[in-house]
Amino acid sequence: MRRALIPAFLLCASFAAAASSTHHHDSDARGVWKVIAQAPARARNQKNPYEGQADAISAGQKLFKQHCAECHGDDARGAHGPDLRSPGVQNATPGELAWLLRNGNLAHGMPPWAGIPEQRRWQIVTYLKSLGPSQSSDSAKPGASTPGTAQ
């Protein structure tokens, strides 16, 4: 009896947590801004070693399609995750974006991307900063979409 209870308990816990996790996706923008605001000054002020380099932008775009487009859309205008051309993202420093990529936002569904080498994370940041702000009115609204709430 006790043997059967363990997997049953784990299964119930699985479904309960899965249900609660889907509830948090795509919402609670303020939580994400709090995360970016927590980037330590040292990370915030880090210089992007690839800033403005054409090869890095191309490489970043390639990596973005492999790792990020599923949630943020092929053009980074947002899909199930937020618009990365929004002013909030584009106004963040390269260091803040690199810090967010490395740490993710686990509470809001964005995984940490520390598993890909630092050089590649900087290439993604270079690509994101090359996009410039979106002209879409939706993404310009404060809190309409924020970094790190990817599914």
Added chain:
Amino acid sequence: MDFIESTDSARRAGKAFPLLRFVLPALVAVTTLLIASPGAGAQETPYFVAYSHHLEEPGNLEIETYAIYGTQKAGGDFIAPWMEFEYGMTAWWTTEFYIDSQTTFGDSTVFTGTRWENRFRPLMREHWINPVLYVEFENTTDADKTLKEVVGVDNQFDAAVPNSVANKSHTHEIETKLILSSDYRGWNFSENFIGEKNLGHEPWEFGYALGVDRPLRLAATPRPCNFCRENFIVGAEMYGGLGTASAFSLSGTSHYVAPLVAWQMPSGVTLSVSPGFGLNENSHTFLLRWGMSYEIGGFGRKLRSLFR
């Protein structure tokens, strides 16, 4: 006499089962998914035994098919294939379901059970050392030869028991791991401390697994490519037993070291191979692991949309 008859019947019954009923349909399903679904880029380390702190991305499903070939001093060599279905429940929780089988040369092919594992990240940020808590429920038989972990005084002579005998002995075990993992300049260093408890009043068994790996090139090239160095990861693993709660020592334990190489294609397919070498007389002399995995991005969302 009974022993010979039971071996023959097991051979007859087991021969067709995993290969025709399970492995082939599974391969067809995997191939169909490869063709039908866009792949997603994975960031998990390609270890076979050790785990790092990198979990499955939330909503992604990774389908993995692996096998191990092992030499056996007393008995036939074996091949043990298994399948894994790894799903990112949340950004801090990955769950995984395993189906195990094995073929022992000169004996039979048998289905050896299932396993269900869960990994949890307790800390929300990256640190120098990142802990992950691992808990797994195993419903297998003593014929299981996947060697996904080596604990207690596991040794190569355990695998010499004929399938007809070993497959009758069912075990229900809880396996726990403390996974510690660090990333530094493109390298990943992982240390796993394993505690396994047979629920049938056996003592706790302990083991370890260590892993280190690095991509051949850290920065990505501007253009998409399959054969460039950035897609290849090389590394090594070391794992073995540490005795039991009543005899915590290296006496009677087996240990292995295994270099590995993985090829992560941009399509989401990863191929990996790892030859392993036994380090003492209790170990299998040679192990060869290989596998293929495919990651389906946004699987959970696509599945939910079917029911809306």
